[in-house]
Amino acid sequence: MTVVVGYVPTREGRAALRRAAQECRLRSAKLIVVSSARGGRDMQAEDARRFQELLEQVHVDLEGAGIEHEERQFVRGNEPAEDLIEVANETDADFIVIGLRRRTPVGKLLLGSNAQRILLEANCPVLAVKADEND
Amino acid sequence: MTVVVGYVPTREGRAALRRAAQECRLRSAKLIVVSSARGGRDMQAEDARRFQELLEQVHVDLEGAGIEHEERQFVRGNEPAEDLIEVANETDADFIVIGLRRRTPVGKLLLGSNAQRILLEANCPVLAVKADEND
Numbered sequence: 001m002t003v004v005v006g007y008v009p010t011r012e013g014r015a016a017l018r019r020a021a022q023e024c025r026l027r028s029a030k031l032i033v034v035s036s037a038r039g040g041r042d043m044q045a046e047d048a049r050r051f052q053e054l055l056e057q058v059h060v061d062l063e064g065a066g067i068e069h070e071e072r073q074f075v076r077g078n079e080p081a082e083d084l085i086e087v088a089n090e091t092d093a094d095f096i097v098i099g100l101r102r103r104t105p106v107g108k109l110l111l112g113s114n115a116q117r118i119l120l121e122a123n124c125p126v127l128a129v130k131a132d133e134n135d
Numbered sequence: 136m137t138v139v140v141g142y143v144p145t146r147e148g149r150a151a152l153r154r155a156a157q158e159c160r161l162r163s164a165k166l167i168v169v170s171s172a173r174g175g176r177d178m179q180a181e182d183a184r185r186f187q188e189l190l191e192q193v194h195v196d197l198e199g200a201g202i203e204h205e206e207r208q209f210v211r212g213n214e215p216a217e218d219l220i221e222v223a224n225e226t227d228a229d230f231i232v233i234g235l236r237r238r239t240p241v242g243k244l245l246l247g248s249n250a251q252r253i254l255l256e257a258n259c260p261v262l263a264v265k266a267d268e269n270d
Contacts, residue, residue: 127230128260
């Protein structure tokens, strides 16, 4: 059994990763950490290097926590939603975990198109998580 | 610890309830089944009676499955999102479970305003579940 999480280096991304790791521990599932980069000319060398470092830190943290895991990095230029749904289908995931921005008291925040797409198109359940003060 | 589920008598509603019950069993949490009715002139006596019967069946099924649970029925005319979020806050819920319609191959299905509101405004994570052929 797997839990699939879309990793992005934001507060919401860290919240999603933390919750996904907890859920994996609870149900003895394997965590699949998916990250999507556009690649090509859009991605600066420095950004790519920095993102690699963050992913390595994720790996080290999950190792330290004893969570069975696997990282899958895509640089195909797909929308992140496509990569996530594909990995979830392929690994017959129990669910996908995504991070959502917290709605601010002023102004309406709409769900991003990527989040909507994952929620609507995924064949498995989707757990939507918000950041808290620890993230 | 509680898991809060919004119950509606549809395929998606049944899928959400089933999954919420599984998650409660996994984490020894109490299930809170929330249903919101408009009440007043909008609700026909026959509909109200039928909905009561369905809720009683939910109660019997959960008893039979040995899931600790509680039903909360609101007839205040609130949007279901408001009632769900309020109960989740009050019981410090681990998460809320909602049912979502499956996207059809033809035509774009947008997330309903109620689902968006729960996803964006809830203080806890939200697990969005779709119906499958068993529901």
